[in-house]
Amino acid sequence: MVGVNIFRPGAVCAALLLVAVALVGGPAHAQGDVERGEILGNTCLGCHGIPGYRNAYPTFRVPKLGGQHAESLYLALVEYAERRRSHATMYAQAATLSDQDKRDISAWFAALGEPRTGRPATGARIERGREASAVCAACHGQNGISMNPEWPSLAGQHESYLLHTLRQYKSGERQNAIMAGQVMMLSDEELRDLAAFYAAQVGLFTPTPRRRN
Ligand code: HEC
């Protein structure tokens, strides 16, 4: 099915139009106080600051937040608090934060650094994923760095986390109208290809705690 999608210029145009509208309209800014965010967000590094740290069950790596857009981080926290994304620990984290707390922590994570650059990994599955990603590029960027700060960058994110989220959009466990429509027609094999492609790109990173002497 994905082959049909890639070569359907209408779909790509519609998505590009969405990007244009969103950019002209201006994103809802998640303005936050970086210093306050650091104080509030330090505990988050207990999981998000440990490279390769795993979620126990189901097993996947805890997402990289370094290099992610503040707006996208903020929206994710709102979605956990509203249970549109299901994850017990992240619900517990997000539900106790005020709206301003969420904005401040998001601003702090975003201030930890720009997406990394470098040479992406290659391979057969990654190539298949690249081809399948043509329909995703209008929103997530050609190499997984999204142009609209409300849409998450995917470049360099952990493969197991990407696959986990794609399957959740498909099962409806994570509720998002846009992404549900994107994955609906894709096979599990195609989801694997896409996760491999984005994980092989360079961008997001695990922020490690800074030591102050
Ligand atoms: C016990 C470990 C743990 C702690 C502590 C934790 N997280 Fe998470 N976080 C996770 C896991 C696991 C996920 C992936 C959940 C899922 O499957 O949706 C996640 C997902 C996220 C996401 C979504 C990322 C994306 O790419 O969509 C954000 C944003 C986030 N966490 C922010 C925070 C913030 C802010 C804090 C501190 C207030 C925090 N987390 C504390 C484990 C943790």
Ligand code: HEC
């Ligand atoms: C019209 C814009 C649009 C298109 C096209 C699109 N996405 Fe998304 N994507 C989004 C938005 C918005 C979100 C955030 C949704 C949420 O909060 O759960 C998202 C979230 C994701 C996530 C979760 C990231 C994270 O950090 O939690 C993955 C993975 C993803 N998209 C992959 C894809 C793939 C693969 C395709 C192509 C098959 C695609 N997307 C096409 C807009 C888009």
